[in-house]
Amino acid sequence: MKKTVFFGALTAAGLAAGMASAATLDDVKAKGFLQCGVTTGLVGFAAPDANGEWTGFDVGVCRAVAAAIFGDPTAVKFTPTTGKTRFTALASGEVDMLARNTTWTFSRDVDLKFEFNGVNYYDGQGFMIPKNLGVTSAKELDGATVCIQTGTTTELNLADFFRKNNISYEPVPIETNAEGNQQYLAGACDAYTTDASGLASTRATFENPQDHVILPEIISKEPLGPLVRHGDHEWGDVVRWTLNALIAAEELGVTSANVDELAKGTNNPEVNRLLGTEGNLGEMLGLSGDWAVNAIKAGGNYGELFETHIGENTPIGLARGLNAQWTDGGLLYSPPFR
Amino acid sequence: MSAITDPPPKSFRLSMLVNDTRYRSYTFQFIALVLLIMLVSYLGANLVQNLADQGQNISYGFLGEPAGYDINQRPIPYENQDTHMRAAFVGVLNTLIVAFLGCLTATIIGVFAGVARLSQNWIVRKLMAIYVEAFRNVPVLIWILIIYTVMTAAMPAPNAFRGDTPAASMVLDAVAFTNRGVYVPAPIWGEGSMIVVLVFLASIAGAIYYRRYATKLLYDTGRLLPMGWPSLAILFVPTLLIFFILGQPISLDYPVLKGFNFGGGLHIRGSLIALWFALAVYTGAFIAENVRAGIQAVSHGQTEAAASLGLRPSRIMNLVVLPQALRVIIPPVISQYLNLTKNSSLAIAVGYMDVTGTLGGITLNQTGRAIETILLLMLFYLAISLAISGVMNAYNNAIKLKER
Numbered sequence: 001m002k003k004t005v006f007f008g009a010l011t012a013a014g015l016a017a018g019m020a021s022a023a024t025l026d027d028v029k030a031k032g033f034l035q036c037g038v039t040t041g042l043v044g045f046a047a048p049d050a051n052g053e054w055t056g057f058d059v060g061v062c063r064a065v066a067a068a069i070f071g072d073p074t075a076v077k078f079t080p081t082t083g084k085t086r087f088t089a090l091a092s093g094e095v096d097m098l099a100r101n102t103t104w105t106f107s108r109d110v111d112l113k114f115e116f117n118g119v120n121y122y123d124g125q126g127f128m129i130p131k132n133l134g135v136t137s138a139k140e141l142d143g144a145t146v147c148i149q150t151g152t153t154t155e156l157n158l159a160d161f162f163r164k165n166n167i168s169y170e171p172v173p174i175e176t177n178a179e180g181n182q183q184y185l186a187g188a189c190d191a192y193t194t195d196a197s198g199l200a201s202t203r204a205t206f207e208n209p210q211d212h213v214i215l216p217e218i219i220s221k222e223p224l225g226p227l228v229r230h231g232d233h234e235w236g237d238v239v240r241w242t243l244n245a246l247i248a249a250e251e252l253g254v255t256s257a258n259v260d261e262l263a264k265g266t267n268n269p270e271v272n273r274l275l276g277t278e279g280n281l282g283e284m285l286g287l288s289g290d291w292a293v294n295a296i297k298a299g300g301n302y303g304e305l306f307e308t309h310i311g312e313n314t315p316i317g318l319a320r321g322l323n324a325q326w327t328d329g330g331l332l333y334s335p336p337f338r
Numbered sequence: 339m340s341a342i343t344d345p346p347p348k349s350f351r352l353s354m355l356v357n358d359t360r361y362r363s364y365t366f367q368f369i370a371l372v373l374l375i376m377l378v379s380y381l382g383a384n385l386v387q388n389l390a391d392q393g394q395n396i397s398y399g400f401l402g403e404p405a406g407y408d409i410n411q412r413p414i415p416y417e418n419q420d421t422h423m424r425a426a427f428v429g430v431l432n433t434l435i436v437a438f439l440g441c442l443t444a445t446i447i448g449v450f451a452g453v454a455r456l457s458q459n460w461i462v463r464k465l466m467a468i469y470v471e472a473f474r475n476v477p478v479l480i481w482i483l484i485i486y487t488v489m490t491a492a493m494p495a496p497n498a499f500r501g502d503t504p505a506a507s508m509v510l511d512a513v514a515f516t517n518r519g520v521y522v523p524a525p526i527w528g529e530g531s532m533i534v535v536l537v538f539l540a541s542i543a544g545a546i547y548y549r550r551y552a553t554k555l556l557y558d559t560g561r562l563l564p565m566g567w568p569s570l571a572i573l574f575v576p577t578l579l580i581f582f583i584l585g586q587p588i589s590l591d592y593p594v595l596k597g598f599n600f601g602g603g604l605h606i607r608g609s610l611i612a613l614w615f616a617l618a619v620y621t622g623a624f625i626a627e628n629v630r631a632g633i634q635a636v637s638h639g640q641t642e643a644a645a646s647l648g649l650r651p652s653r654i655m656n657l658v659v660l661p662q663a664l665r666v667i668i669p670p671v672i673s674q675y676l677n678l679t680k681n682s683s684l685a686i687a688v689g690y691m692d693v694t695g696t697l698g699g700i701t702l703n704q705t706g707r708a709i710e711t712i713l714l715l716m717l718f719y720l721a722i723s724l725a726i727s728g729v730m731n732a733y734n735n736a737i738k739l740k741e742r
Contacts, residue, residue, distance in 0.1 A: 083703070084699065084702075084703055087703075087706060088708060107704075107705075107706075108706075111705075111706060112706040113394065133598075141598075142597060143596065143597040143598050143599055143601070144597070144598040144599070145518060145598060145599060150686075150689070150695070150699060150700055150703070151699065151700060151703035151704075152703075155407050155700065155704075156406045156407060156704065158408075159406055159407050159408045159418040160406075160418075162408075163417075163418060163419075169408075170410050170599065171407075171408045171409070171410050172410065172518075172609075172689055173410075173686075173689040173691065173695065173699075173700075174689055175686065175687070175689075182487075182490075183490060186490045186491055186495075186517060187495030187497060187517060188490045188495070188517050188518055188608070189518075190598045190599075
């Protein structure tokens with residue numbers, strides 16, 4: 001009997017994995033909506049607003065993909081995932097794509113069999129600490145209690161950082177960002193560590209954000225981006241080029257305001273190819289010709305998404321930094337649409 | 339005259355497999371077994387096939403690789419360059435620690451509450467009824483979270499102990515209650531401390547021997563030796579003498595504020611306290627009901643008979659009722675111990691690094707080897723549960739009614 005239960009559990013896992021193969025684009029088209037994995041709530045990146053509508057920077061990517069496929073940015077359903085459940089959710093086919101502050105690493109790409117479709121936010125791990133502790137550098141954190149989300153790359157970076165600097169710490173593993181906030185504000189941990197963007201977003205939700213500082217050290221590279229299951233390259237291409245379209249749109253000056261105007265035809269052939277008035281790029285992806293127009297109309301180009309959700313005029317107040325276009329000294333660089 | 343001869347044995351016919359009651363049950367059991375084997379092998383093959391389709395295989399190689407993460411509560415030396423295997427082992431020990439502490443505390447609470455539920459005192463009886471109903475009817479996860487949240491919110495942070503007029507102070511200058519847990523003095527084992535420990539162990543044996551001797555003397559001759567103070571004297575006097583003769587080899591390491599936290603001493607983390615306490619009071623409520631049922635199963639005539647012999651109420655409970663009640667109490671308590679051990683896997687809710695948190699949490703996440711780690715976890719919980727029920731069944735056999 002014990003054996004039966006045992007294999008039953010195995011099989012449930014196996015069956016779920018088996019269903020997740022090939023032709024995701026067809027599946028998505030057939031069911032009429034996109035299932036997108038997001039965080040359980042990180043203001044600015046993905047969180048439900050007052051009306052229960054998911055909104056944020058990562059959510060914007062999901063909506064753009066949905067718009068590229070269906071022409072409708074609302075044809076998407078969101079599945080909140082924790083750091084622990086996200087990969088199982090994607091591998092088992094519960095979600096079609098994951099847009100969830102997930103760091104692109106070698107082992108996730110190669111060993112876990114996922115495919116990262118680019119980077120929508122170049123981030124790095126930082127520390128937040130109450131101002132009254134008087135700490136100015138992460139290297140002064142010897143002996144500190146540090147809250148950390150379990151199952152993330154930050155956990156490993158933290159271990160490496162303290163080891164490298166030969167100082168000790170006490171990790172307090174927590175499951176979600178909300179739990180981390182609570183522990184940190186109650187003083188159960190001295191410092192909270194996660195991606196610097198996540199810290200900024202978390203701090204924005206505090207009652208007195210000015211009482212907390214984010215330390216200057218960035219201790220890791222965290223390229224965050226959307227990902228899909230490995231092996232379905234057509235689907236991977238759809239997500240990758242939708243993201244590239246948003247980035248290229250900003251570079252080419254295509255915004256949600258002028259995209260309809262520009263889609264009538266311009267004298268810039270690259271804009272024409274992107275917006276489908278020239279060539280058949282959309283067809284090659286298995287989408288309609290105006291896929292990029294719809295994706296850009298969904299929430300704007302990359303720059304618009306950034307400014308609306310996490311930019312300097314929002315409570316989160318992140319500067320573009322590394323996430324500026326390459327022409328402005330940043331790292332955003334879309335391959336040509338040709 | 340006619341000789342009675344056995345009827346010739348009927349030859350076996352295939353239809354008898356279904357029609358003959360002697361064979362029918364075997365037939366159906368055999369069919370069920372074949373179907374079961376087919377189902378299991380189908381599911382197993384399906385799993386292997388699906389894994390192969392995804393380009394993955396079952397491999398335990400990751401256990402030998404460096405884990406890369408830190409664990410806060412380490413019963414054995416561990417650092418982040420040690421292997422996943424060692425991290426899993428640290429988790430196993432943490433599970434065993436909380437399971438052991440939980441079972442012990444739950445038993446004490448349960449026996450106390452179970453006896454008190456049958457008290458003559460109305461208030462005591464009703465209070466215990468409220469305890470039992472409140473705790474066993476709310477999910478244990480909720481209790482874990484409530485206790486942990488209350489602790490982090492209500493207790494002072496280590497910061498509050500700082501300064502000339504601190505907002506919080508240590509109890510007796512030795513114990514600090516903070517929202518990160520409780521800091522208590524830790525013993526330092528100096529030179530010669532082993533002798534003290536050995537003397538203490540010998541004293542325990544001596545005390546047990548004295549009590550046996552006193553009982554035997556009572557049964558043989560009817561002479562009643564005092565039990566209480568001589569046992570205590572045997573337990574502590576020699577140990578204390580040796581302790582001072584050797585010049586106090588065991589000293590205490592007091593917790594002191596150092597940097598961000600208290601340093602020194604023993605840190606009992608809030609996560610352990612919350613998990614331990616919640617599991618103990620939750621399971622204690624169930625054990626209380628088992629104890630009550632066991633006591634009520636002992637016929638009232640026994641109590642009356644003992645009372646008419648002139649036994650005091652405490653002796654009636656200890657000598658007459660409880661030995662008989664234990665036979666009813668032990669079997670359900672075994673399953674409560676198993677429940678408590680398995681419920682300890684809720685540890686991750688408060689960040690207690692048990693085996694589900696290390697092997698089934700961080701290791702699973704960092705290596706992505708879900709099936710392998712879950713199999714190992716199932717194996718571990720199965721082994722530990724069987725071990726507990728093995729030990730408890732042996733105890734049950736020792737105390738059960740000896741039938742001759």
